[in-house]
Amino acid sequence: MLLNTYTDSIDFQAFTGWIHGVLSGALPAWGVTLVECVLIGLGLLLGYALIALALIYIERKVCAFFQCRLGPNRVGPYGTVQSVADMIKMLIKELISIDHIDRFLFNLAPFIVIISSVLAFGCLPFAKNFQVLDYNVGIFFLMAVSSIGIVGILLAGWSSNNKYSLIGAMRSGAQMISYELSIGLSIMTMVVLAGTMQISEIVERQADGWFLFTGHVPAVIAFLIYLVAGTAETNRGPFDLPEADSELTAGYHTEYSGMHFGFFYLAEYLNLFIVAGIATTLFLGGWMPLHVAGWDSFNAVMDYIPSIVWFLAKVGFVIFVIMWFKWTFPRLRIDQLLRLEWKYLLPLNLVNLMLMVIVVVFGLHF
Numbered sequence: 001m002l003l004n005t006y007t008d009s010i011d012f013q014a015f016t017g018w019i020h021g022v023l024s025g026a027l028p029a030w031g032v033t034l035v036e037c038v039l040i041g042l043g044l045l046l047g048y049a050l051i052a053l054a055l056i057y058i059e060r061k062v063c064a065f066f067q068c069r070l071g072p073n074r075v076g077p078y079g080t081v082q083s084v085a086d087m088i089k090m091l092i093k094e095l096i097s098i099d100h101i102d103r104f105l106f107n108l109a110p111f112i113v114i115i116s117s118v119l120a121f122g123c124l125p126f127a128k129n130f131q132v133l134d135y136n137v138g139i140f141f142l143m144a145v146s147s148i149g150i151v152g153i154l155l156a157g158w159s160s161n162n163k164y165s166l167i168g169a170m171r172s173g174a175q176m177i178s179y180e181l182s183i184g185l186s187i188m189t190m191v192v193l194a195g196t197m198q199i200s201e202i203v204e205r206q207a208d209g210w211f212l213f214t215g216h217v218p219a220v221i222a223f224l225i226y227l228v229a230g231t232a233e234t235n236r237g238p239f240d241l242p243e244a245d246s247e248l249t250a251g252y253h254t255e256y257s258g259m260h261f262g263f264f265y266l267a268e269y270l271n272l273f274i275v276a277g278i279a280t281t282l283f284l285g286g287w288m289p290l291h292v293a294g295w296d297s298f299n300a301v302m303d304y305i306p307s308i309v310w311f312l313a314k315v316g317f318v319i320f321v322i323m324w325f326k327w328t329f330p331r332l333r334i335d336q337l338l339r340l341e342w343k344y345l346l347p348l349n350l351v352n353l354m355l356m357v358i359v360v361v362f363g364l365h366f
Helices: 012-026 029-066 082-092 103-121 138-146 149-159 163-194 199-204 216-233 258-283 296-303 307-326 334-361
Strands: none
Touching (some): 029 082, 029 103, 029 258, 082 258, 103 258, 138 199, 138 258, 149 163, 149 258, 163 199, 163 334, 216 258, 216 307, 216 334
């Protein structure tokens, strides 16, 4: 068994403590709290936007790679500024006013989707001592706030007064509610192994080995199911029926323009990052480095890599796998999609959860 001797080369706790000390010396207690909340909010939104822009560019390049193309290569070196140009274009585009809609709900829907995504984003442990929200029931909170997004999608489809939008929203509702069961059961399987719902504790308990490797067969099964269900939950191919271009033009956001459409677009890519971040946290050790028992020199080298680099590298790997799904498999029919969940994934998940309980109770894990 390895001992957790990992010391991050970048001390985020010292940095945040310094900021708190500076503010405490200049402001009253309520002012410190207010300024810190504003700074955290701005940091979340900035990180949210930058990650979304990076993922849009990366997906275009990955898509081009699978299709033997170059992808963006005109705006900026290797097309790196293309996403920024698209963002500027979206910010200055007109918000088109649509007749015969429920205007309040139509305008509210994209904000519900983006708020749900930002709250879930704040739960991710990016590095050691670098996490915004860390409750003792963090997994429960994460599952709760990530489920709010479906409300915004249903409102968008219904309030648009468009049959294509409504069909897309209903498909998305059926799909996301169905696959949330598999995601929840996969997460609970790992909670049983970890013995806690606090996200930081789950990461700390993988110091001697990532759960994917120490959790025996149930952890591997849960990981594979989570990848499939997570792909469906983000409405990505081959589970992109809510946005099927050949059938529904653009699905539930057909009538949206300008930054309202931008919110849906950003949320889609950030939800991809969140799904990958949760997979990294639960199965791949979060920000923990790779340690191998008995390989002291190898482990020492791994410890030099900052924890935030470990987290982002693992998230990048999971995102690439999910993108690989999209650009490899053809789109499923709605009956095939729901049959996969209710007939195969859900029963397998229930059996796998019971198997993990047996593994934990009898100490059969590594």
